[in-house]
Amino acid sequence: MSTLAHTTMNAARPAESGLAGPGELDRYPYPDAPGAERGGAPAWEGADTEIGRVGRRAAGNRGRGLHGQLVQQLGQMIVSGDLGADRPLVPEEIGQRFEVSRTVVRESLRVLEAKGLVSARPNVGTRVRPVSDWNLLDPDIIEWRAFGPQRDDQRRELCELRWTIEPLAARLAAGHGREEVQQRLGDMVEIMGHALAQSDSLTYSRADAEFHALLLQVGGNRMLEHLAGIVASALHVSGGPAISCDRPSEAGVGHHRRIVEAVGAGDAGAAESAMRQLLTVHPEVERVVPAPREH
Incomplete structure (x- = not known):
């Protein structure tokens, strides 16, 4: 593991x-x-x-x-x-x-x-x-804003940023799917599931952060890879409900699992769609970014 x-x-x-x-x-x-x-x-x-x-x-x-x-x-x-x-x-x-x-x-x-x-x-x-x-992408500034008077703006901005980059990261990861990557992603989902059952939000958030950082790192896009620290910081402070885009839930674990399956199958479209669904699990997030439309 x-x-x-x-x-x-x-x-x-x-x-x-x-x-x-x-x-x-x-x-x-x-x-x-x-x-x-x-x-x-x-x-x-x-x-x-x-x-x-x-x-x-x-x-x-x-x-x-x-x-x-x-x-x-x-x-x-x-x-x-x-x-x-x-x-x-x-x-x-x-x-x-x-x-x-x-x-x-x-x-x-x-x-x-x-x-x-x-x-x-x-x-x-x-x-x-x-x-x-200010360097608003600096991990420390992200954390300071998350617990300060700008926390609502920080939450909205982080969710919008994640909505922009993470579906693409999931798509690219599916195109570069490797067995060891799928195994590591699957390990993180298993940890998240166990942590959810035990109400262990700290372990859940750590596994969640590694899951998303890994997706950003394996797609073959070095610019996206450099954004892994930003997403990790966003998830690191997600213990504060004001900024969490995907708080611990059964639905969230399920969407993570579907991302893993799509990456393993090399299905870029399914991986992207599952990530978008993950980022709109909570009703309050739908007010930040719209749910994907069916065509």
Whole structure:
């Protein structure tokens, strides 16, 4: 039986070293660069007094100590709107507020800049960027939005994205069907069925994530393959009902099983149709994307 979704999601997620390159530390002056505005600096009241108590840790930052926790904390505050667009982020104040070193602050800001959440400019300092500049396909931002005030938009957008790419992925997978692929997909469906019977939503979601990631990876389209991490992230946070497109259900397991059968038979049309049916199992999803019409 193949490894569950944790391995798949980590493999699909772009690597982040979290370490500044030579000469990059000075991009986040500490204290402010000359002329940097201090007015309107964020009030840190209301943030957790202990960043180790963060309720939800993004998968990309788990196990990274203070650096990962600070990225998580600041990222959530930006995405939630607690730190609005164009707000200055003063590294010295962040370090004092969260009791972390200047190196931790600079590394964290560098990661947030790579995600499009902040920008650092000479004589201006570090500021929060508008939503239009964010990398909305970044797995961490997907998770932060899923548990923030934008969760309804996140749910709709993820469902629309999945509706666009996953039926094609199922079609392509059927055209490249191999016995070992069918076996792995079948293994995931069996795990999902057992997990559903035991009300084990965590195991179900992990197997579900590996199932969908595998479909995206075996179709011979490398661009689709790179989207596997996005779909895995969408399913990873599906424990929150606000964004789940295919929550655990007998009908969902049945549609997964039909996808496996179609892939094994090399029936691209049936695989695509079964995937579309899977993504419209729940009535609320039908308000997001229309069910396929019969011709």
